Amino acid sequence: MSQSSLPTPSLGQLFKQHPDAVAAAVCALLLFFGWLTLQLGWVGLAVIVLAAAYVIGGYESTREGLTTLIKEHQLDVDLLMIVAALGAAGLGLWRQEYYLIVDGAVLILIFAISGALEGYAMQRTERNIRSLMAVTPDTARLLQPAGEQMVPVEKLQVGDEILVKPGELIPTDAIILAGYSSLNEASITGESMPVEKQAGDEVFAGTINGNGALKLRVHQPPESSLIQRVIQLVKQAQTEAPPSQLFIERFERSYAQVIVLVGILLAITPPIFLGWDWETTIYRALIFLVVASPCALMASIMPTLLSGIANGARQGILFKNGTQLEMIGRVKAIAFDKTGTLTTGNVTVVQVTPATGESETDVLRMAAALEAYSEHPIGQAIVQAAQLQQIELPTATDVQAQTGLGILGKVNGQLIVVGKAKYGQLSLEYSSREQNLLSREKLNQGCSLPPELTTASQQLEATGKTVVWVVCDDKILGIIALADKERPLAAQTVKRLRQLGIEQVVMLTGDNASTAESIAKATGIEQVYAELLPEDKVSVIRQLQRQYGAVAMVGDGINDAPALATASVGIAMGAAGSDVALETADIVLMANRLEKLEQAVYLGRRATRIVQQNIVFALSFIVLLLIANFAGSINMPLGVIGHEGSTLIVTLSGLRLLRN
Ligand code: ADP
Ligand code: MG
Numbered sequence: 001m002s003q004s005s006l007p008t009p010s011l012g013q014l015f016k017q018h019p020d021a022v023a024a025a026v027c028a029l030l031l032f033f034g035w036l037t038l039q040l041g042w043v044g045l046a047v048i049v050l051a052a053a054y055v056i057g058g059y060e061s062t063r064e065g066l067t068t069l070i071k072e073h074q075l076d077v078d079l080l081m082i083v084a085a086l087g088a089a090g091l092g093l094w095r096q097e098y099y100l101i102v103d104g105a106v107l108i109l110i111f112a113i114s115g116a117l118e119g120y121a122m123q124r125t126e127r128n129i130r131s132l133m134a135v136t137p138d139t140a141r142l143l144q145p146a147g148e149q150m151v152p153v154e155k156l157q158v159g160d161e162i163l164v165k166p167g168e169l170i171p172t173d174a175i176i177l178a179g180y181s182s183l184n185e186a187s188i189t190g191e192s193m194p195v196e197k198q199a200g201d202e203v204f205a206g207t208i209n210g211n212g213a214l215k216l217r218v219h220q221p222p223e224s225s226l227i228q229r230v231i232q233l234v235k236q237a238q239t240e241a242p243p244s245q246l247f248i249e250r251f252e253r254s255y256a257q258v259i260v261l262v263g264i265l266l267a268i269t270p271p272i273f274l275g276w277d278w279e280t281t282i283y284r285a286l287i288f289l290v291v292a293s294p295c296a297l298m299a300s301i302m303p304t305l306l307s308g309i310a311n312g313a314r315q316g317i318l319f320k321n322g323t324q325l326e327m328i329g330r331v332k333a334i335a336f337d338k339t340g341t342l343t344t345g346n347v348t349v350v351q352v353t354p355a356t357g358e359s360e361t362d363v364l365r366m367a368a369a370l371e372a373y374s375e376h377p378i379g380q381a382i383v384q385a386a387q388l389q390q391i392e393l394p395t396a397t398d399v400q401a402q403t404g405l406g407i408l409g410k411v412n413g414q415l416i417v418v419g420k421a422k423y424g425q426l427s428l429e430y431s432s433r434e435q436n437l438l439s440r441e442k443l444n445q446g447c448s449l450p451p452e453l454t455t456a457s458q459q460l461e462a463t464g465k466t467v468v469w470v471v472c473d474d475k476i477l478g479i480i481a482l483a484d485k486e487r488p489l490a491a492q493t494v495k496r497l498r499q500l501g502i503e504q505v506v507m508l509t510g511d512n513a514s515t516a517e518s519i520a521k522a523t524g525i526e527q528v529y530a531e532l533l534p535e536d537k538v539s540v541i542r543q544l545q546r547q548y549g550a551v552a553m554v555g556d557g558i559n560d561a562p563a564l565a566t567a568s569v570g571i572a573m574g575a576a577g578s579d580v581a582l583e584t585a586d587i588v589l590m591a592n593r594l595e596k597l598e599q600a601v602y603l604g605r606r607a608t609r610i611v612q613q614n615i616v617f618a619l620s621f622i623v624l625l626l627i628a629n630f631a632g633s634i635n636m637p638l639g640v641i642g643h644e645g646s647t648l649i650v651t652l653s654g655l656r657l658l659r660n
Helices: 011-017 019-039 043-072 077-095 099-131 226-239 243-274 278-292 302-314 322-330 338-342 360-371 377-388 423-434 440-444 451-462 490-499 513-523 534-548 558-566 579-584 596-630 636-658
Strands: 139-144 147-152 161-164 174-178 181-184 195-197 214-218 317-319 333-337 348-354 396-402 406-411 414-419 466-472 475-483 504-508 527-529 551-555 569-573 587-589
Touching: 019 043, 019 099, 043 077, 043 099, 077 099, 077 243, 077 278, 099 636, 243 278, 278 596, 278 636, 302 317, 302 322, 302 596, 302 636, 317 322, 317 596, 322 569, 322 596, 333 338, 333 534, 333 558, 338 377, 338 504, 338 513, 338 551, 348 360, 348 377, 348 451, 360 377, 360 396, 360 406, 360 414, 360 466, 360 475, 377 466, 377 475, 451 466, 451 475, 451 513, 490 504, 490 513, 490 596, 504 513, 504 534, 513 527, 527 534, 534 551, 534 558, 551 558, 558 569, 558 579, 569 579, 587 596, 596 636
Parallel strands: 333 504, 333 551, 504 527, 551 569, 569 587
Antiparallel strands: 139 147, 139 161, 161 214, 174 214, 181 195, 317 587, 348 475, 396 406, 406 414, 414 466, 466 475
16 A cells, blocks of 8 residues: 555445444434424425435345345344334334334334444454454565575575564564564563563564564474464454354244244234224334344343453453353363473473483483474473584484373384383383384383382482483383473462362373472472373363363363363463464463463453343343333334343443453
8 A cells, every 4th residue: 555645535435344334324314304304294205215214224134134034044133123114114104103104214223323333343353353463574584695585474494594673573483593682472472571582582473573683593384383373263263153152043033933923913913802903003013023122132142252352362362262251261170281381391301311331322312313303392302402412313213202101213223212101011002002113022121210210210200300211122221300390370370260269270291190299289289180191181171070060171282182172171372382282272371371361260250240141131121121012101212222222231241341
């Protein structure tokens, strides 16, 4: 777009952007002129002008209503409103009480206005969610031997080096090679405090570089950057209506049919059997059509949940759909994964103990050769340790990760296994099931630690270190001890969740019991389930569900994915999380901010409360108006105002959730 002239939106553009609002405004004008001409006694002109108001204000609803009727043979509330308005107009012409035509037009107008308002609420919510994602730049400054070159971001490849100057947006997820800077990561975390970063740290696409120039190395394909994955998730969330909404929509259809039937009965039985006068009964039946329609009921849920989703997104809590928002408010028990969730996942190797006759370097070399293929924090730590010691890694082949156990592969024809102590025995079972390259005999041998390693291992585990074995064919090369720190706010989060009335907080981990206990103590968790395989995590979740009903699971790894899917609400750690966890989860905590969990629960409870209030309010209002109509104490305009007013009130009440 050109920068020189500020475009003034033409009427056409305005109409394109807000067709509902423009139609409602025109309808209002016509209505006013119709009423005025009627006041002046020009009946013919009034009828024509009012007819135009009907057409313009009711066009969209009629179109939608007829489409539903023809395609799905269903009546919807929109059509009901139109029928009621046309009924009023017909009655007005018949009885020559032309103000009834104005009443019908008022109905159509208010209906058009509330439609436009609802559309506006939806748009705002959508914008809110999207504003969370700053636009990522289209081009990046690629560093090549020949010099700098601007290239499209999607052309970047893993391993490319790029330069980001101060104040620029980061084009894609990358690791800092040189330079330091503070970055504004609000677009992914919702937190506007700048974050200091230096060589070795990861930066994310769409975040804003501060004062330092950064030389970066692209470490994953641009299309799978965090922000791109999140955008995908949000797009998906917006096209999927939550089950509660679908239920209400189905309910609406049958309800609408019942109302039409009752309306017809109300219109014809009293005059036939009781001798009432036709005109009054038809008028009452039309009012009945209006006030009995469940518009307010339908507006009770979606705007509320969408507002909650938008509020969460602003704070770095990504709800994939509205149901999850309701669900997390109801959770009674929460299960946490340990590594990467309660702990930072910034695992580091603290000690390498070789078996007698082996060298420390060899232990690291063999282990790192396999772990180079691993996405697990333990694997990355081992590779880092090897790099730090500048150990050259041999190539490993046939590498297979065994989720929750470890990893195995071949180096120079030898079978290497890196993993937890029990991995030896456990993988036997696995190998026969999944037909990988493990042979029973190989692993059966040499699976107990030499005495000197046993003592070392026990001591390390007692102090919260994770110990993995490195096995080569039938020989133990040694053990590697790794340390991980609990997240600074983990203990506080657990405490707050308890204060919010969460009855049970447990830890689920694949790590061994003594390591787990020590982290549990530090984070204030009493119940620990250790040495779990991914499927064991699932059974613990099931057990908790039997006991507590709604259960949330928080995790980050591939090993957590089955449990995330099983739990009533699966919550994944955003930046640290594996893709699988991110996709399986219902809620994503951006940038690993575990402490946002408390906010999520709170938001969920508020949403549930507002939806309940709305439904009670909407239902009572419908009942009230029905009674008033049967008592004969409201006319058409009052019925319309009561009906549309209550719809508006619940919509606005839902929008309260947009505020913090
Ligand atoms: P958590 O449940 O705490 O996230 P995992 O289920 O991912 O832990 O892993 C459980 C255990 O399996 C680890 O403590 C480690 O002993 C072993 N393990 C898993 N993956 C690897 C790997 N890539 N290299 C070495 N050991 C591993
Ligand atoms: Mg984990």
